[in-house]
Amino acid sequence: MTASEQTLPGPRPAGTTNRWRAVLLAAVAACAACGIVYELALLTLSTSLHGGGIVAMSLIVAGYVAALGAGALLVKPLLHRAAITFIAVETALAVTGGLSAAALYVAFAFLGGSLWVLALGTAVIGALVGAEVPLLMTLLQRGRLTAATDTGRVLANLNAADYLGALVGGLVWPFILLPQLGMIRGAAATGIINLAAAAVVAVFLLRPAISSRQLATAVGVLIAALALLVTLLVRADGIQTSTRQRLYADPIVAFERSAYQEIVVTRRGNDTRLYLDGGLQFSTRDEYRYTESLVYPALADGARTALVLGGGDGLAARELLRYNGIDTIVQVELDPAVVEVGRTTLRDANAGALDDPRVDVVIADAMTWLRDAPPDVVPRGGFDAVIVDLPDPDTPVLGRLYSLEFYALVTRVLAVDGLMAVQSGSPFSTPTAYWRTVSTIRAAGYATTPYHVHVPTFGDWGFVLARRGPTAPTPRVPADAPPLRFLDQRVLDAATVFAGDNRPQSLEPSTLDHPRIVDDMRAGYR
Structure with a gap:
C-alpha cells in the first residue's frame, strides 16, 4: 500500500457517501457498456471479415469469458494499489477497444488476414474487463466511497450497475453506434466514453487515494489517449478509404456500410462490379x-x-x-x-x-x-x-x-x-x-x-x-x-x-x- 493510501480519511458522512457511490456506480455502468460494445464489435468484425459463423462466434465468446477470469486473477497482485491500477486498466481498455476495429480492418487489408489480431484483441479486452470488478470491490470495501459494512450489498450494487451497463451497451451498438458511425468510428467513440468514465473516477472520486504526482500522470495519459482516439475518429474515413481500396483491384465508386453488410461497387471502364461483405456478386461484363x-x-x-x-x-x-x-x-x-x-x-x-x-x-x-x-x-x-x-x-x-x-x-x-x-x-x-x-x-x-x-x-x-x-x-x-x-x-x-x-x-x-x-x-x- 502506498503512503497516500495508508493515510486515507475515514468513512465519509452518509449523504456524501451515497452521492459518491452513485457516481462511481454510474461510471461502472458506463465502463460495462463500453466493454460489451467492444465484444460486439469483435463479433461484427468477425462476421464481416471472415464470414462469422457459429464456430467463430463461439470461440470469440468463449475466449472473451475465459479472458475475464484470467484478468481477475492477474490483477490480484495489484490490488494494494487499486486506485491507480483501476485508472490504468480503464485507459488501456479504452485505447485497446477504441483501436480494435481499425486494427482488425487494416490487418485484414494489408496482411491478408486478421484472425490473430482478432484473437489477441479478444484476449486483451476480456482480461482488462475482468480486472475491473476485483479493483472496484477493493475500492468500495476500503471505505473510500462507502463504509465497508455489508459485502453482499456492495457486490449486489456493483453487479447491478455492471449488468445494467452491459444491457445499455448491447442496445446502443446495433441501434446507434454501428448504423450511425460504422465499426471503426463506433469503437473509437466507445473508447472516448470509456476514457471519460475513467477521468470522472480519477479526478473526482479517487483523488484522495492517489498522490498529486500520480494524479497528474494519470490525467496526462488520459489526455494522450483521448487525443489518439479523437484523431482516429476524425481520420476514420481516410483510413477506411485507403484500406478498403487495397482489397479491390478496381477503383471503388460507391461504398456503404448497412445494418446487414458492407456494400462496395467498383468500376473500371465498362466493367461494374458489386461486392457484398467482400464477396463478388456480379460483373457487368458477363452477368447477362x-x-x-x-x-x-x-x-x-x-x-x-x-x-x-x-x-x-x-x-x-x-x-x-x-x-x-x-x-x-x-x-x-x-x-x-x-x-x-x-x-x-x-x-x-x-x-x-x-x-x-x-x-x-x-x-x-x-x-x-x-x-x-x-x-x-x-x-x-x-x-x-x-x-x-x-x-x-x-x-x-x-x-x-x-x-x-x-x-x-x-x-x-x-x-x-x-x-x-x-x-x-x-x-x-x-x-x-x-x-x-x-x-x-x-x-x-x-x-x-x-x-x-x-x-x-x-x-x-x-x-x-x-x-x-x-x-x-x-x-x-x-x-x-x-x-x-x-x-x-x-x-x-x-x-x-x-x-x-x-x-x-x-x-x-x-x-x-x-x-x-x-x-x-x-x-x-x-
Whole structure:
C-alpha cells in the first residue's frame, strides 16, 4: 500500500457517501457498456471479415469469458494499489477497444488476414474487463466511497450497475453506434466514453487515494489517449478509404456500410462490379449469362406474375420486365441499402428496373415474408414464376434460406403449375453444397431439374429448376422471349448435362435444425 493510501480519511458522512457511490456506480455502468460494445464489435468484425459463423462466434465468446477470469486473477497482485491500477486498466481498455476495429480492418487489408489480431484483441479486452470488478470491490470495501459494512450489498450494487451497463451497451451498438458511425468510428467513440468514465473516477472520486504526482500522470495519459482516439475518429474515413481500396483491384465508386453488410461497387471502364461483405456478386461484363440462365427457364409460356427473393441489384427484375407477358413483379429484399444502390449506382446495369411501376419492392426477410405473405400482394392462385436469387449460404443466417423449411414455404405462394428457379452455386467448385441444394428442394416436395452454365467471372455455375408435383420440368426458353445475348434452347439443353467430375449426388437435406449446407460451404472449394 502506498503512503497516500495508508493515510486515507475515514468513512465519509452518509449523504456524501451515497452521492459518491452513485457516481462511481454510474461510471461502472458506463465502463460495462463500453466493454460489451467492444465484444460486439469483435463479433461484427468477425462476421464481416471472415464470414462469422457459429464456430467463430463461439470461440470469440468463449475466449472473451475465459479472458475475464484470467484478468481477475492477474490483477490480484495489484490490488494494494487499486486506485491507480483501476485508472490504468480503464485507459488501456479504452485505447485497446477504441483501436480494435481499425486494427482488425487494416490487418485484414494489408496482411491478408486478421484472425490473430482478432484473437489477441479478444484476449486483451476480456482480461482488462475482468480486472475491473476485483479493483472496484477493493475500492468500495476500503471505505473510500462507502463504509465497508455489508459485502453482499456492495457486490449486489456493483453487479447491478455492471449488468445494467452491459444491457445499455448491447442496445446502443446495433441501434446507434454501428448504423450511425460504422465499426471503426463506433469503437473509437466507445473508447472516448470509456476514457471519460475513467477521468470522472480519477479526478473526482479517487483523488484522495492517489498522490498529486500520480494524479497528474494519470490525467496526462488520459489526455494522450483521448487525443489518439479523437484523431482516429476524425481520420476514420481516410483510413477506411485507403484500406478498403487495397482489397479491390478496381477503383471503388460507391461504398456503404448497412445494418446487414458492407456494400462496395467498383468500376473500371465498362466493367461494374458489386461486392457484398467482400464477396463478388456480379460483373457487368458477363452477368447477362447468369441472369438470363436464372430467369428465363422459370418463365413458362403465359407467365404473367413473378416473385423475386433477393436480387436487390435489380438484374433479375430487368430481365423479367423484358418479357412482354410479365405485368406484376414482387421484389423481396432484406437490405434497403442494396435497393438504393440498385436505384442509383447500378441503375445503368439494371435499366432502372427497380423504379418501374410493375415492380413492387418489399423490404423484408425472405423467409419471414413467405411465412406471412400478405394476401393482397400474392396473386390469386400464386405466382407463375419464383426467382430465388440469394447469396451463397456460407453463414447460418443465409443457410436458413437454403433449408427444406424455406422451400416448403415457397409452395404457399407458387402457382400449382408455376416454376421456381434457384441460384445454387458452383457444381464444380462446391459440388456438395450444390447437390445439397438440389436434394433439399426435392425433399421439400418439388420435382427438380439441375442445370449449369459457364459464367467467366465465376466459372461453372449451377441452378435448379423446380415445380410442385412428381414431374420434373424441362428447361425451356419461352417462345416469345426477347432477343437474348447468351441463352438459347441449344445452350439450355446442354446445360442439363453433367460430366463425370460433376456427377449428381443424393444427399440429406439441409434443415433449420441441421444446416448441413453451411458446413458444405465451409469445407472450402474443390
